[in-house]
Amino acid sequence: MEYNVEDLSPVKRKITVQVPAEEANAAIMTSIAMYRMQADVKGFRKGKVPSSVVESRYRKQIYGEATTDLINYQINEIMSGLSIQPMSRIDVDAKELERDTDFTYSIEFEVAPKLDLPEYKGLAVEEVKAVVSPEEIAEVEERILQNNAEVKVIEEVRPAKTGEVATLTFGAYQDGKIVEGIQAxxxxxxxxxxxxxxxxxxxxxxxxSGEEGETEITFPEDFINEGLAGQTVTMKCKVHAVKQRFTPEMSDEVAKKAGFSDVETMRKGIEESYAGQRKQMNQSAAQSKLLGDIIESITEFPLPPSMVEDRIDRLIQDLEYKLDRQGKGLQSLGKTPQQMRDEFKDEAERTVKTEIFLLAVAAEEGLEISPEEIEATLSQLAMQTRQPLHELKKYYEDNNLIVPLKDRLLCDKASELIYDAAKVTEIEPPVAGKAAAKEEAPAKEEAAEGSITFDNKAEAVEWAVANLGIKESTAKSYSLAKLQERAEKFLAEKED
Known part of the structure; x- marks a missing residue:
């Protein structure tokens, strides 16, 4: 075998391979021998069928497999000899092997561009301190108390009040028919x-208790179920019971129910858990910032087009998954497939640029990924996705995903190496958004003299979370007009 390497561009290579007739014949004979061992031909014992008979009967399969096996073997040999790692699928241009005939084929693939690495060790970076406030610990304690609250039916026959629990059966109706999913x-x-x-x-x-009622409700324009957004339904409801929650005082007994030995251990455990998670998040943010600064400093270089397209595909798939969890589809965005690809292009290029840089660092530092590390990662993925390990491993092998997985692990190692070598300075955390909102809210109310106007929905959501005590996800399900209405009602009641 002889081959010639041609640079089609800074990121694309073409290799032309010439195989002498002797090697072609050997590949064909090897394939015939494999088929001869398994061939079941009437009149011959298994394994004793003449090669000529086997070749005649299974010619198409034999020559096809011989060609594929020879090319795959030689590609691996060539790549190892040149120390080249393709960054894309390898496109093969080849005909089929023929007996006693020289065989020529070519392959094309993309590679990472040559990169002059900038300084990546000993760089300065700021990391926010992992601080846990007493208020955060108190919030967790309150949730624990609520989980241990007793709920008792109120004997007095009356409607439920704010803070109480109403046991009810309800349903949304349109044209006299129940709306699927809005019933319980x-x-x-x-x-x-x-x-x-x-x-x-x-x-x-x-x-x-025992009473029924109904009312018309118009869902917000940005309601989570886009099929019902802006539509009016008749909500029918029957109350079965009104209950009151009795929340216990914090005690060692409550702490034990939460899995701790006593209250002091519980509070310490909550603080350590929060601090550990926050430390990890803050370090990840600082690491990303450091890496982003390094990437920005690198002179522009050509990127393998197929890598960019692949990253765009992944970003769109991630978006589709998120929308699906919200009961929506890509069509809800009102954009063409090409518009979405154009919007994701910059992000995809940054991702590819970062990967190429980190792989170059990994090569410079001699970082490697062992088979054991691959196995451990697949085991973790199998547990997360609740799949048998052998099935997941076969899927990765059959779809050529082992190399991309190895590259991702190499990138992670290189990124950690860069951060471990950095000069990290801890800084105080910024003022929490909710705390700031609570401080500003009274001033806003006083200045507005009993009224309030929001400039946008984000501002309205933040105000509602801080002042009405509702969850952020719930506030986001309301329209801006509805949040405005609730705010004005809240202020009016406060004045009264």
């Missing part, structure tokens, strides 16, 4: 926690 039986609704739309809670607050 014996559902415990805690009033005042933003678990449902305000209009529905107002209906529930008018019904005593």
């Amino acid at each position: 039986e014996n559902f415990d609704l805690v009033l005042g926690e933003g678990q449902s739309l305000p209009e529905f809670e107002e209906l529930v607050k008018t019904l005593s």
